[in-house]
Amino acid sequence: MNLDVKCNVKNCKYWADGDQCVADSIYVIGPHGSRQADSVEETACRTFELRE
Template identity: 45%
Template sequence: MAKDVLCEVNSCRYWAQDNKCSASSIYIVSHSNKEANTSSETDCKTFEVK
């Protein structure tokens, strides 16, 4: 499991200093029902606006 999760979305409630993610878990999904092949085909469902 990743030791540090980095995030540059400072409008997220889980964004922390030094671009760290402070969420206790991360949920990533594909844009569609097919398998994602690139990061641009995914979304972070953990995001919550501040």
């Protein structure tokens, strides 16, 4: 992706060396469909796919 996205989730199929996300885009969601988060821990990458 054009934006430099760092990620440390090594078992995602879009993860690459140097903690780079190589997905074309990512979609980040809040908890339970609320569209709001009160902390970092409540945000999640919806683009995550388990590396086989």
